[in-house]
Structures are given as structure tokens and as C-alpha cells.
Amino acid sequence: MKRRNFVNATLGSAGLFAAAGALAQTAGPSYSWKMATGWAGGPIMDIGAKAFAERMEFFSGGRFKIQTFPGGGLGNALKVPETVKNGLAECGHTWMGYDWGKDPTTVLFGGYAGTFDTERMLHWLYESGGADLQRQFREDTDGVISMPLFIRTAEVFLHSRKPVKSLADLKGLKLRTAGAWLEMSKDLGAAPVTTAAGDVFPMLERGAIDATEWGTPWENVSPGFYKVAKYLSYPGVHQPTAPFELVINKDVWAKLSPNDKKLIEVVAKMVTMETYLRIGAEDAKAMEFYKKQGVTLVHLDDEVQYTARKIGLDWAEATAKENKHKWFARVHKSQVEFDAAWKDADDWRKVKVKRA
Structure with a gap:
């Protein structure tokens, strides 16, 4: 993404931009992370995983450098949390519902046939305790740190x-x-x-x-x-909706400063809101394209x-x-x-x- 377009996109989330700017630091530890994903490419990689990496580097003043790997590049594409927990990657991007066979609670966070729409899901996650429950659930059951990163509008059936x-x-x-x-x-x-x-x-x-x-x-x-x-x-x-997930190795997370932890949380939320807006706008164009x-x-x-x-x-x-x-x-x-x-x-x- 060109720098001007990147900054303009970020400015679209004004409050989050301000929060990330306030947390930005040019001094402090530097990090070189690997991010495992479940994606071969496409929007979910470009405006999800890669966008998160780009914004983390920007708002940290270059201290965070995160290399994204396509699905299968670091471990099983459907088992990203396992790859992160085992230390093969510091972080990962996945859809929590892939783990439904191990624990069906994951689909409540990832969306399923009975879930509410994306607007309601965003309100539940960020204003009604959903993201806190997600963090507690993943840490308790899988030993990784979890937070929303990327969200879809309703899928094609x-x-x-x-x-x-x-x-x-x-x-x-x-x-x-x-x-x-x-x-x-x-x-x-x-x-x-x-x-x-x-x-x-x-x-x-x-x-x-x-x-x-x-x-x-x-x-x-x-x-x-x-x-x-x-x-x-x-x-x-x-x-009807599909929130995706950022997972971070628990030991890696524990070594971060409070400000760097907060920076990750703010940037992840920023990217999630941006994906909601971008996908909604592009979906309308796509339906005409298909015709x-x-x-x-x-x-x-x-x-x-x-x-x-x-x-x-x-x-x-x-x-x-x-x-x-x-x-x-x-x-x-x-x-x-x-x-x-x-x-x-x-x-x-x-x-x-x-x-x-």
C-alpha cells in the first residue's frame, strides 16, 4: 500500500488513529515477528494480516516488523493457534471457527447460522464484553492471547x-x-x-x-x-458475520511493555473497523461485477x-x-x-x- 493511501485509510478511523498515535514510540525494544496465517492471498491477507503488520510498523516507528506467511508456510493452515502456541510463529491470523471440533465455543466468536449481523457483532465484541470473553476463553483453553482482527459482512451463501x-x-x-x-x-x-x-x-x-x-x-x-x-x-x-482472530504467543506477549500491548490492541481494533467499512463498500461493486x-x-x-x-x-x-x-x-x-x-x-x- 502506498504511504499516502495508507495514511488516508488510517485517518478514516480518527479516534483509533489518535489512540495509536498517542501510543506510538520510536524508542524502545525492536521486534521481528513471524505471522502464520490460513490464507493463500486475497483481501483477507491484504487488508487483514498484512494491513495489521504495516500499521504496527508505522505506529511503532519501525520497532515492530511482522512478516506474514501464507497458509501452510508455517504449520497447518487450519491450526494457526497451535503453530503460535508451539513458538513456530510469534503471532497468527485465523478464523476461530476452524477449531469448532475441539470446542464449539469457537463458532460463537467466529459466527454461525444463528448469529447476529456484523454491526451487532461489533457492538457485542467491543461494547458488551465479547472481546474480553474471547481473550479469557483462548487463554484458558489454548494458552494463547486472542483478540479480534478483521471482520466480514454477510458471506455469499x-x-x-x-x-x-x-x-x-x-x-x-x-x-x-x-x-x-x-x-x-x-x-x-x-x-x-x-x-x-x-x-x-x-x-x-x-x-x-x-x-x-x-x-x-x-x-x-x-x-x-x-x-x-x-x-x-x-x-x-x-x-451472517465472520470476525477473525489475532493470536499471540503467551510468552511473547508477557515480555511486552504495557504500552506495546495496548498498541497491538488498538491497531487490531483499527484494522477490524477498517475491514468492515472497506468490505461493505466493495461488496456492492462486486455484485455488479458478477453480473x-x-x-x-x-x-x-x-x-x-x-x-x-x-x-x-x-x-x-x-x-x-x-x-x-x-x-x-x-x-x-x-x-x-x-x-x-x-x-x-x-x-x-x-x-x-x-x-x-
Whole structure:
């Protein structure tokens, strides 16, 4: 990113810019970190992992130099927290939901079919204790330091080789997905598999899978799914939002000064807010791009949306009642209480518009 564009983008988050500037130090220890990621490239790498590294170097006066590695470059792309905990990298960037098989609490932080939208998720994380719960959960269960870094708007439901609109269309559909949706989509009759990011396009191209979900409309332009899958189904009821995660080795974190810890937290929050704004703006352009590329846009039947969300909510409630996982019920309760407080928010916050 050119320096002028970088500074302009940062100025867009004025309060966070001021906070980071106040914490910036040109004197003090220097750090050379490696960052493991789960990404081969694309927006999630460029405006997420790499943007964090660039801003840390800028606001630290060059003291923090963080080298980002593509998925698989440092350990398993789907096991970034393990790579960081073992000291192969000082920090990492991942989606917490990849660890759902070990502890389903991770999908409450990463987003799932029953979660609220991105605006609400940001409020829950930063103003209602969500980020604090995330930090406590990861430190307790995985021995790493965790905080949000990057967040998506609603994802594309599917890029597919055939139209997917109804519940009938999902029967037997071979789709690539991840997190709790691996199990939930089976309840819709689909045949899901998971794989690392770099394998998705070739599997879709050769027909090993019929469809894939991945990111938002804009994020999915760079992988080129539209070139081999001429149908795009929306909205992403399976993933109404998707916060991502910065993980830091606990011993590395312990050696940092209070100011440097705070600097990392402020910059991570800054990048998260910037990604929300950037992705929202670019998604609108991407939908027009797909039309020009001959992609057929398919709006999911209401029945699919209602059914998928109910599956997600029922799963979360049942998992909380099972009480098999130390943190799940606690985090779930926090989210349910927040959601209840916002249940009528659209009535008093949004004006109805009649479109021509």
C-alpha cells in the first residue's frame, strides 16, 4: 500500500488513529515477528494480516516488523493457534471457527447460522464484553492471547456449478465449508467437506465439489470462483458475520511493555473497523461485477433462510444445555442477552424506504 493511501485509510478511523498515535514510540525494544496465517492471498491477507503488520510498523516507528506467511508456510493452515502456541510463529491470523471440533465455543466468536449481523457483532465484541470473553476463553483453553482482527459482512451463501435456491436444490449437494456449518448443512441434506483455502478453486474447477462458500462477494472475486461456478446464491444465512482472530504467543506477549500491548490492541481494533467499512463498500461493486461476468444471481427462498437460521439457533441452545464445554454456555448467554436488548433496534434505528 502506498504511504499516502495508507495514511488516508488510517485517518478514516480518527479516534483509533489518535489512540495509536498517542501510543506510538520510536524508542524502545525492536521486534521481528513471524505471522502464520490460513490464507493463500486475497483481501483477507491484504487488508487483514498484512494491513495489521504495516500499521504496527508505522505506529511503532519501525520497532515492530511482522512478516506474514501464507497458509501452510508455517504449520497447518487450519491450526494457526497451535503453530503460535508451539513458538513456530510469534503471532497468527485465523478464523476461530476452524477449531469448532475441539470446542464449539469457537463458532460463537467466529459466527454461525444463528448469529447476529456484523454491526451487532461489533457492538457485542467491543461494547458488551465479547472481546474480553474471547481473550479469557483462548487463554484458558489454548494458552494463547486472542483478540479480534478483521471482520466480514454477510458471506455469499454459495458459488455453485448449478443453481441453488430451494431446500430441494441442497439435497446431496457437495459443498466446501468449515466450522459448525459442516454439521448443520447436513440437516439440509447437503454433503459437506472442508479444505484449506488453496484447494477450494481446483476442487470446484474439476467438479470434486458442486459449490463452495468462502467470503463476501468482494472477497470471492480474487479466488476466481465465478470463472468455474456461474451461479451465486445469497444471502449468507450460514454466516451472517465472520470476525477473525489475532493470536499471540503467551510468552511473547508477557515480555511486552504495557504500552506495546495496548498498541497491538488498538491497531487490531483499527484494522477490524477498517475491514468492515472497506468490505461493505466493495461488496456492492462486486455484485455488479458478477453480473457483467455472466454469473446468475440467485436469491435464496425464504424457507431456506428460516430453516438454516433455526438449525443454528437450535444447535446453540442444545449445546449450551449439554454443558459439556466449560465456556460455551457462558458466551452463549452473553450473546442471547445482547440480542434480546437489540431485538427491536431496527424499528427505532432504521427508516423504511420505498424503492422505485
